[in-house]
Amino acid sequence: MHSPFVYDYITKCLYQKTGLKLATTLKVSVKSINYFKYKSIFLVGDYRTSKETIKKKCSYITFVENNADILIATINDLKGINLDLSKLPNDSMLLLDGIHKNKKNHDSWERLKTNNNVTVTIDMFYCGAVFFRKEQVKEHFKIRI
Structure with missing residues (x-):
């Protein structure tokens, strides 16, 4: 692991035992919201039904509906919203x-990784995290959760 940002995120957030009994992507989202202290969330598509679950944990x-700290969706749902990656906060x-x-989903993931605004991706098999850290070199990680 070459990135202190990713190392800390994985070890201090994703690998921490929390006792959350949620689907993997929801568990990652709740852990991430708490770890990064995100204030706003944009739920897209089927994830809109997760609002109450997330509100209970965070x-x-x-x-x-826009300009959120964290956006949660399926990779296919990205096509249905007007998301300008160049305008997302760092x-x-x-x-x-x-x-x-x-x-098709895997190809969409691979295309997203090549976007100039994307600097860090973390492939967790079940889901993928994308970050836009301008101070960081472009790196892609695969981890088990």
Whole structure:
């Protein structure tokens, strides 16, 4: 692991035992919201039904329709929203479910990784995290969670 940012995120957030009994992507989202102290979230598509679950675990989070600290969606849902990656805040995160569900999703994930605004991606098999840290060199990671 070459990135202190990613190392800390993985060891101090993702690998921490929390006792959360949630689907993997929701568990990653709740852990990430708490770790990064995100204030706003944009839930897209089927993830809109997760609003109450997230609110119970992260009572301070605000649900918005744009300019959120964290966006949670399936990789296919990205096509249905007008998301300008160049305008996302430096510390924002996309958490995308289903990146390996089929070839089309995997190809979309691979294309997203090549976007000039994307600097860090973390492939967790079930889902993928995308970061836009301008101070960091472009790196891609695969981890087990």
